[in-house]
Amino acid sequence: MVANKLIKRLDSSQWSVTVVDKNDIHDYQPGYLFIPFGINSPDQIRRTKHPFIADGVELVMAEIDTVDPDGKVVTFTDGRTIGYDYLVIASGTTPRPDQTPGMLGEEWHKSVGEFYTFEGAVALKAAMDRFTGGRLVMHITEMPIKCPVAPLEFVFLADDYLRQRGLRDKTEIVYVTPLDGAFTKPVAARELGSALEKRGIHLESDFMIESVDQEAKVIRSYDEREVAYDQLVTIPLNMGADFVARSGLGDELNYVPVDKHTMQSTAHETIFVLGDASNLPTSKAGSVAHFSVEVFVENFVQLASGRPMTHSFDGHANCFIEAGGGKGMLLDFNYETEPLTGTFPFPKVGPMSLLKESRANHLGKLAFRWVYWNMLLPGRPIPLPAEMSMTGKTPAA
Amino acid sequence: MPTTTIAGHQVEVNDEGFLTDPSQWDESLGAELAHMIGVDLTDKHWAIVKFLREDYAIMGETATLRRVSTQTGTAVKDLFTLFPVKPAKKMAYVSGLPKPKGCV
Ligand SMILES: Cc1cc2nc3c(=O)[nH]c(=O)nc-3n(C[C@H](O)[C@H](O)[C@H](O)COP(=O)(O)OP(=O)(O)OC[C@H]3O[C@@H](n4cnc5c(N)ncnc54)[C@H](O)[C@@H]3O)c2cc1C
Numbered sequence: 001m002v003a004n005k006l007i008k009r010l011d012s013s014q015w016s017v018t019v020v021d022k023n024d025i026h027d028y029q030p031g032y033l034f035i036p037f038g039i040n041s042p043d044q045i046r047r048t049k050h051p052f053i054a055d056g057v058e059l060v061m062a063e064i065d066t067v068d069p070d071g072k073v074v075t076f077t078d079g080r081t082i083g084y085d086y087l088v089i090a091s092g093t094t095p096r097p098d099q100t101p102g103m104l105g106e107e108w109h110k111s112v113g114e115f116y117t118f119e120g121a122v123a124l125k126a127a128m129d130r131f132t133g134g135r136l137v138m139h140i141t142e143m144p145i146k147c148p149v150a151p152l153e154f155v156f157l158a159d160d161y162l163r164q165r166g167l168r169d170k171t172e173i174v175y176v177t178p179l180d181g182a183f184t185k186p187v188a189a190r191e192l193g194s195a196l197e198k199r200g201i202h203l204e205s206d207f208m209i210e211s212v213d214q215e216a217k218v219i220r221s222y223d224e225r226e227v228a229y230d231q232l233v234t235i236p237l238n239m240g241a242d243f244v245a246r247s248g249l250g251d252e253l254n255y256v257p258v259d260k261h262t263m264q265s266t267a268h269e270t271i272f273v274l275g276d277a278s279n280l281p282t283s284k285a286g287s288v289a290h291f292s293v294e295v296f297v298e299n300f301v302q303l304a305s306g307r308p309m310t311h312s313f314d315g316h317a318n319c320f321i322e323a324g325g326g327k328g329m330l331l332d333f334n335y336e337t338e339p340l341t342g343t344f345p346f347p348k349v350g351p352m353s354l355l356k357e358s359r360a361n362h363l364g365k366l367a368f369r370w371v372y373w374n375m376l377l378p379g380r381p382i383p384l385p386a387e388m389s390m391t392g393k394t395p396a397a
Numbered sequence: 398m399p400t401t402t403i404a405g406h407q408v409e410v411n412d413e414g415f416l417t418d419p420s421q422w423d424e425s426l427g428a429e430l431a432h433m434i435g436v437d438l439t440d441k442h443w444a445i446v447k448f449l450r451e452d453y454a455i456m457g458e459t460a461t462l463r464r465v466s467t468q469t470g471t472a473v474k475d476l477f478t479l480f481p482v483k484p485a486k487k488m489a490y491v492s493g494l495p496k497p498k499g500c501v
Binding site for chain 2: 184
């Protein structure tokens with residue numbers, strides 16, 4: 001998105017734009033959630049990257065080994081190097097099962113499942129197909145994770161899926177989280193907590209995992225609680241790319257500290273960080289990446305012509321939540337305003353309702369895959385404002 | 398915001414009892430806050446509290462459990478021993494800092 005937008009806006013006699021990526025596969029990650037339930041098929045969510053890169057942008061297939069921010073040079077693992085005037089880091093965040101003792105093992109991608117990778121989602125479909133009842137445990141290792149609502153959506157969908165297969169009565173669904181409630185922000189935690197309760201899903205909160213015992217089929221916490229499972233679905237610790245740590249650019253989870261309004265590195269003014277790779281205090285979500293890129297592009301065009309950057313990102317995030325049964329919920333928030341109830345994007349008429357289950361929200365989520373491939377990635381404008389609006393929202397009590 | 402008196406200090410706290418103004422904190426208050434949640438502060442505790450205070454002054458937000466662990470070289474398990482059951486919240490409470498955001 002950054003490259004596709006910038007190539008059109010920058011003077012080609014002055015600027016060249018290069019994208020470096022370690023592979024040519026692009027997954028529509030929100031689709032991972034739907035794979036285990038057969039709602040999306042694997043081929044619907046995977047494409048090659050190069051057709052999405054605009055003419056004039058150079059695409060280099062290489063894995064980044066280190067960045068030297070003072071010398072302004074990026075070194076690849078094959079030894080090649082590339083210099084830069086400005087660097088945009090957008091290397092995302094990845095699940096790291098290796099960071100929890102016992103998580104990787106014989107049963108990894110079997111009775112210890114996950115859906116934050118393509119392979120994991122496909123393996124979990126097989127596990128869900130085999131599942132005949134017992135304890136289904138959804139577990140989050142540590143915050144932050146990308147798309148923090150995805151594990152909630154998983155249990156909502158699982159509830160629905162098991163009902164349809166006549167297995168819901170034979171299954172206990174448990175939601176295990178390091179947080180003290182179903183979600184972080186108070187209004188959303190309350191609404192989502194009651195959505196769990198309504199479905200008879202048990203909430204195990206404040207659970208900081210110490211280890212997985214694949215033989216005993218339990219997860220253990222530091223405060224010595226045990227949760228038994230027949231099928232575990234875990235969200236491993238999410239961490240930024242290792243090259244960020246190797247280059248001395250990251251915090252304890254390899255996220256690059258940035259100014260939360262400009263996404264400029266706080267340590268190096270020639271580095272900007274977009275998407276999940278930064279430490280922005282908002283959700284790690286595609287919608288945030290999208291809104292913040294729009295702000296960044298406007299700022300960068302100013303910077304390129306020697307003017308001060310005047311655009312400021314407000315932390316706007318917009319998340320659809322699949323609720324199962326053909327319904328969905330919608331969250332819309334920013335740095336200052338927590339997710340509220342109401343309608344979106346227009347007052348009263350919506351058509352989507354905030355923090356309430358509705359069919360329009362569900363259809364919005366499914367349709368977004370099309371918008372993503374056909375409008376968002378190629379850098380075409382889509383009619384959603386980058387800045388959050390209070391229109392149609394009910395203020396928190 | 399309710400105002401309350403702890404160990405002779407007039408302080409403002411939120412509805413969970415966390416100080417709302419970190420600058421109202423000093424070591425004697427920290428000791429009293431610890432006492433109120435049943436923790437006796439040893440040198441090890443103080444090292445952690447000191448880190449939290451310094452880190453907050455620089456970063457503007459309360460360090461997460463992971464950050465405390467990596468930056469002070471204290472195993473998470475040991476943090477659970479020092480501040481049992483809910484270490485992240487208890488460390489913040491004793492240090493007079495806001496409850497760490499569970500992030501977003
Ligand atoms: C299950 C699931 C459901 C989700 N649902 C939603 C949703 O409903 N709504 C929403 O808004 N968001 C959702 N998200 C989040 C969304 O997918 C991410 O926030 C988004 O993909 C972030 O984009 P990014 O460009 O920062 O990182 P990524 O898309 O992860 O891209 C990172 C890129 O960096 C490359 N890279 C990494 N390291 C290196 C290296 N060393 N060298 C070279 N290249 C490297 C990778 O190959 C990759 O192409 C979901 C995520 C998951 C996992």
